Amino acid sequence: MTISVIGIDIAKRVFQLHGVDHQGRIVLRKRLARATFLAEMAAHSPCLVGLEAGSGAHHWGRCLAELGHDVRLMPPQYVRPYVKGNKHDASDAEACCEAVQRPGMRFVPVKSEAQQATLMLHRVRDHFIRRRTGAVNALRGHLAEFGLVSASQRAGLNHLLMVVEESGSAVPGEVAELLGMITAEIRSYDRSIADLDRRLRAQCNEADVSRRLREVPGVGPVIATAMPVFLTAGGCFDRASSFAAWLGITPRQHSSGGKERTFGITKRGNTYLRRQLINGARAVVRIARGRKGGMWDWINKMLDRRHFNVVTVAVANKMARIMWSMITKGTDYKTA
Numbered sequence: 621m622t623i624s625v626i627g628i629d630i631a632k633r634v635f636q637l638h639g640v641d642h643q644g645r646i647v648l649r650k651r652l653a654r655a656t657f658l659a660e661m662a663a664h665s666p667c668l669v670g671l672e673a674g675s676g677a678h679h680w681g682r683c684l685a686e687l688g689h690d691v692r693l694m695p696p697q698y699v700r701p702y703v704k705g706n707k708h709d710a711s712d713a714e715a716c717c718e719a720v721q722r723p724g725m726r727f728v729p730v731k732s733e734a735q736q737a738t739l740m741l742h743r744v745r746d747h748f749i750r751r752r753t754g755a756v757n758a759l760r761g762h763l764a765e766f767g768l769v770s771a772s773q774r775a776g777l778n779h780l781l782m783v784v785e786e787s788g789s790a791v792p793g794e795v796a797e798l799l800g801m802i803t804a805e806i807r808s809y810d811r812s813i814a815d816l817d818r819r820l821r822a823q824c825n826e827a828d829v830s831r832r833l834r835e836v837p838g839v840g841p842v843i844a845t846a847m848p849v850f851l852t853a854g855g856c857f858d859r860a861s862s863f864a865a866w867l868g869i870t871p872r873q874h875s876s877g878g879k880e881r882t883f884g885i886t887k888r889g890n891t892y893l894r895r896q897l898i899n900g901a902r903a904v905v906r907i908a909r910g911r912k913g914g915m916w917d918w919i920n921k922m923l924d925r926r927h928f929n930v931v932t933v934a935v936a937n938k939m940a941r942i943m944w945s946m947i948t949k950g951t952d953y954k955t956a
Contacts, residue, residue: 623647627670627717658683666690681730699712735849763799832946837939851863860940868887869933869936909923
């Protein structure tokens with residue numbers, strides 16, 4: 621029995637295998653426990669292995685690659701059409717086995733432990749920012765009930781924090797004690813986020829690719845460290861436009877019969893990276909007026925005829941394409 625392709629449906633404790641030979645005949649259907657999974661895969665000769673890119677997929681992809689298998693991770697939304705009948709573990713494994721053999725299938729590169737560690741740094745930082753935003757909104761809402769409001773942004777928040785933390789504040793003592801818990805939470809998030817920012821800056825200064833990316837207008841330590849993780853040299857994008865489309869910063873199309881229709885951006889792909897690019901592009905567009913030469917002339921010409929947000933997305937698209945070229949070709953940023 622020679623197995624050429626194995627589809628795997630991974631879960632927390634139970635793994636389902638579906639294998640076929642060179643002629644497409646089913647030769648393996650097996651349900652395994654987590655503890656026996658790698659031993660079972662080691663018993664098979666190296667072959668093509670397909671599984672969905674979900675929780676734990678990169679870990680198992682690395683483990684299977686060490687056993688000699690050719691591992692291909694696939695987006696779950698691209699595997700779903702190959703599920704026959706009702707959805708269960710066996711049909712999911714069969715769908716993975718079928719989808720991985722399609723010539724037009726798109727794959728997700730298996731990330732290394734170092735890349736996942738960098739991603740975790742970004743995700744924890746983003747988690748803290750979201751939690752801090754929720755705490756700030758709660759503080760503003762509670763103080764508004766006592767007629768205390770302030771301006772937006774950090775300056776207004778600092779004023780509210782001082783109102784709560786001062787002993788002679790305008791709020792009752794019991795309320796000040798309760799709101800003090802929220803202010804302590806906000807201060808804690810501030811310290812954690814500042815520490816993670818220091819780590820990102822240090823990591824950016826150590827990596828040659830990240831240092832070169834910092835030369836692109838609008839790119840800071842966050843984008844410079846995140847971009848190489850999502851776009852490794854020689855990755856799965858053959859051109860810059862494909863990478864920009866994956867980020868979801870290209871127009872959404874609904875065309876038929878030769879009639880072209882385009883709408884707003886697709887917002888597909890990685891939400892975190894797209895958001896960071898939009899924020900960086902917005903900072904560039906905001907200071908473009910009065911600057912001349914290179915990209916600034918291009919931005920100012922667009923600002924004369926298009927909305928600010930449209931120009932921001934266009935700049936984010938250009939930033940993504942520039943960084944794709946710098947990473948895949950190993951070049952430096954050159955001003956026009």
